[in-house]
Amino acid sequence: MIKNLALVFIGGGxxxxxxxxxxxxxxxxxxxxxxxxxLTVNIVGSFLIGLFIGYFLKDESQNQDLYLLTAVGFCGGFTTFSSFSVDQLNLLKNGAYQSFFIYLILSLVLGLTATFLGLLMTKA
Structure with missing residues (x-):
């Protein structure tokens, strides 16, 4: 368990x-x-987690340590949905409604698309 926590810690850092x-x-x-x-981090992070999960789904016997380091640790530390939420609330507070909706749609659509592409690229 300590080794797993260390891998997630290192990847997250x-x-x-x-x-x-x-x-x-x-x-x-x-x-x-x-x-x-x-926005960039969330799109890239979505793509990366798609790649990692696709890679590990191809062969479930792949190294669990690498999964913990990359998908759980790195992507967990890299993506910023909590920051996204704060950004969105600030846009609303400042009355930037058009930017709020553009940012929301771009984040959701591009994030989901990037995850799908990452997963698709790792399928054999």
Whole structure:
């Protein structure tokens, strides 16, 4: 159990660092009201988790340690649905209703599409 927790911890830490760096990079783009960093991380994270799960579903005997490190740890630390929720509430609070709906639709549609594509790419 300790080994499993360590793998999730390491993966989550790496995912969180990547999320932070991507957020910092995209914070320079001010031409939209919503957070491009969070949107990017959620789409990329959705794609990655699709790839990882597709890979592990192909052969369920694959290394459980790698699953814990990547799908559970890294993707769990990398994706930012909680940040997305705060961003959405801030848009509503500021009266940016059009940006609220654009960000919501893009996040849902592109996130689901990216997950499906990741899963599709790993199917034999």
């Amino acid at each position: 790496l995912g969180s660092i990547c999320r932070y760096l991507i957020g910092k990079y995209f914070s320079q783009f001010k031409w939209v009201d919503f957070n491009l960093g969070t």
